Amino acid sequence: MTADAAATGPAAEPVDGLEAAASLPGVPDAFQRLWTPHRMAYINAGADVHRGDGCPFCAAPEKADADGLIVHRGRTAYVLLNLFPYNSGHLLVCPYRHIATYDQATAEEVAEIGELTQVGMRVLRSVSRCDGFNIGMNQGAVAGAGVDEHLHQHIVPRWAADANFFPIIARTKALPQLLGEVREAVASAWPQA
Numbered sequence: 417m418t419a420d421a422a423a424t425g426p427a428a429e430p431v432d433g434l435e436a437a438a439s440l441p442g443v444p445d446a447f448q449r450l451w452t453p454h455r456m457a458y459i460n461a462g463a464d465v466h467r468g469d470g471c472p473f474c475a476a477p478e479k480a481d482a483d484g485l486i487v488h489r490g491r492t493a494y495v496l497l498n499l500f501p502y503n504s505g506h507l508l509v510c511p512y513r514h515i516a517t518y519d520q521a522t523a524e525e526v527a528e529i530g531e532l533t534q535v536g537m538r539v540l541r542s543v544s545r546c547d548g549f550n551i552g553m554n555q556g557a558v559a560g561a562g563v564d565e566h567l568h569q570h571i572v573p574r575w576a577a578d579a580n581f582f583p584i585i586a587r588t589k590a591l592p593q594l595l596g597e598v599r600e601a602v603a604s605a606w607p608q609a
Contacts, residue, residue: 472499473510473566485595487603488535493528495536495606497599498570500562503578504593505544505602507536507571515567517555529569536571539605546573 476484476496485497487507498506509532511525521529533551540546550572554561 471566473568474514477512485599487599488606490528490532492525493532495532497595502572504591505540505573505598509533509569511567516565518553533571539602540573543601543605544573547576548574
């Protein structure tokens with residue numbers, strides 16, 4: 417019997433030792449829940465998720481690669497996993513220098529950000545067999561930048577079937593891999609200079 421059948425079936429039988437939602441107090445609904453308690457750190461922090469510890473993109477290079485989620489260190493820029501990813505393998509390309517917008521970047525930084533973006537796409541394609549990418553920069557808080565004081569470019573791998581009802585209906589994103597596992601796979605596949 418599926419979890420959905422257990423929750424909505426006449427007997428409301430437990431599945432794998434779990435109590436069916438229909439048998440619990442309150443008003444039952446047709447939704448099953450995907451519990452993602454690790455997201456509470458982000459939700460509870462709200463707008464202050466990165467404040468208090470300084471700039472997370474200035475702090476990351478000072479840590480060991482695994483602790484900073486860094487997959488590659490370049491000359492003027494580096495690549496790390498997004499701590500709050502949209503999809504598994506969501507990378508960020510950041511200059512080491514603390515600048516807020518793309519027009520403040522030097523020609524060398526722009527070139528390396530572009531080069532690292534291309535390599536990141538190739539690595540993600542080989543590691544995760546993704547079908548496409550969303551690539552972009554949000555410049556300023558009004559444009560949606562979560563960390564608006566430090567320039568960063570997003571590389572979000574996409575698969576033909578990666579979107580489902582979770583983000584739209586349940587405001588939940590299912591991620592099939594842990595950050596440490598993804599970091600190890602991407603860092604191991606990154607070409608050595």
